[in-house]
Amino acid sequence: MLTAALNILKQHYGYTTFRPGQQKIITSLLNNKDTLAIMPTGAGKSLCFQIPALLLPGVTLVVSPLISLMKDQVDALNGVGIPATFINSSLTLSQVNERIYNAKCGRYKIIYIAPERLESESFQAAIKVLTISLLAIDEAHCVSQWGHDFRPSYRAVGTFITSLPNRPIIGAFTATATTDVTQDIITLLTLRKPDIYMTGFDRENLSFTVIRGENKQDFTLKYITTNKEQSGIIYAATRKEVDNLYSLLYKKGYSVGKYHAGLPDKERQHYQEQFIYDNISIMVATNAFGMGIDKSNVRYVIHYNMPKNMEAYYQEAGRAGRDGEPSECILLFGAQDPLLQRYLIEQTTFDTDRKTNEISKLQTMVDYCHTPECLRKFILSYFGETSDLTECDNCSNCKDDNELTDITLDAQKIFSCVMRVKERYGTTLIASVLKGSKDKKVLQLGFDSLSTYGLLKNYTLPEIRDAINRLIATDYLMLTDSEYPVVKLAPKGVAVLKNQTKVWQKVPKRTQKITVDNS
Ligand code: ADP
Secondary structure: OOOHHHHHHHHHHOOOOOOOHHHHHEEEEEEEEEEEEEEOOOOOOEEEHHHHHHHHOEEEEEOOHHHHHHHHHHHHHHHOOEEEEEEHHHHHHHHHHHHHHHOOOOOOEEEEEOHHHOOOHHHHHHHHOEEEEEEEEHHHHHOOOOOOOOOOHHHHHHHHHHHOOOEEEEEEEEOOOOHHHHHHHHHHHOOOEEEEEOOOOOOOEEEEEEEOOOHHHHHHHHHHHOOOEEEEEEEEEHHHHHHHHHHHHHHHHOOEEEOOOOHHHHHHHHHHHHHHHOOEEEEEEEEOOOOOOOOEEEEEEEEEOOOOOOHHHHHHHHHOOOOOOEEEEEEOOOOHHHHHHHHHHHEEEEEEEHHHHHHHHHHHHHHHHHHOHHHHHHHHHOOOOOOOOOOOOEEOOOOOOEEEEEEEEHHHHHHHHHHHHOOOHHHHHHHHHOOOOOOOOHHHHHHHHHHOOOOOOOOOHHHHHHHHHHHHHHHOOEOOOOOOOOOOHHHHHHHHHOOOOOEEEOOOOOHHHHHOOOO
């Protein structure tokens, strides 16, 4: 069985060895076991269902949300001699019928389908006469509202499976590994005692950098100028920001394209192709860009804004360096970023539970931007991968040569302010009180008469928020798990207030002077 799989790998794909995890996943599916494969972007999930598809009798259905890419994926398969097709809303009824007819005649081994199809009764009836050996569900996290890309149409997959006369083997594939998403995938996609494989979340060739408190535009211009020949993606949070950044770079003569959901299909398609075929070097985009795009030589991914959670971040950053060559993932954190993401969550129609969950995931993202620890370690432990890694020497924290500084005094000022406002307010308000701001809310609450009012007036507001965020990320402070998280003192912070321990942190160079100002 394994030899047959290896032969296909060589014959059709031209690769000599399997990547970590691929062999086990393929074997599990061929052994008739429902399988859940959790692999990071770029790790090579597609082969894991395409190879079994060729070895099993009948046909494999692949459910995928990537309608715009199905044609490319199918063309690529046909190109390597694998009989495949797709069925989605881009086809006319007669084209759909023709493909179903061909499928009945056994002309395909793989059929890509959009999840919406499964809701159509006539399609269900037509497809039931096929021998479906394997149902592969790509981007399986789309079934879960706890994932970062919930698609209600994925809920139809479970019902479809139960309606089939002969239950196929089910393979679910995703890059999202949180417990709640995993549980949803198993339950909602009706996996039966699945084998679960989680592989290699570490992408050694990627370096990770977080930059706080720098002018984003200046940084980006400088970076792309020194990396002019390279291909890179710049992700921004809003369409407007994408348009602005694109215009700026275009006017300055950079080879740049843009992509967001507000652009006409044709224009998006055009830029996407130009980027994939290396006719333009830089793609400025919202998170609408990139899912399923297999461009191997992306040398950098810059996040112009912080994304909403770690899953989204790692998936987007992971589009760099798929060819295994050294590549950079840079996140430019701005104090406005968490506020914008929070606003976006608040604007949704999610119920309170889901909003609270999204906000707590957002906080982990903010923690990533402020942790003094190895960034790679932070990512790996978020995805549940335990590692012996203490320092990776390939992230901005491991390479940080700022001196460890005793910031106990400033930390105590922050902690006492948290106590003075009775642990009932969020980061922004506490920062305003410490700054001595004349903010309406601060004055209304009478916080200008607190003893901690204006205690850190020599710092800028973003610097104070930054300091608070760092103290949250290092567990001196904590945020409540609620729709409107409030800052509370953690046991580590209490010990500092009682002068039992000190706080040492690597403080960014720009703010070090302020520690002196305050003395
Ligand atoms: P994912 O779906 O996990 O993001 P893909 O299936 O698109 O990843 O694979 C990413 C890239 O890795 C593709 O270019 C694919 O051809 C390549 N790849 C997959 N498996 C192997 C392998 N065993 N050896 C070499 N390259 C591989």
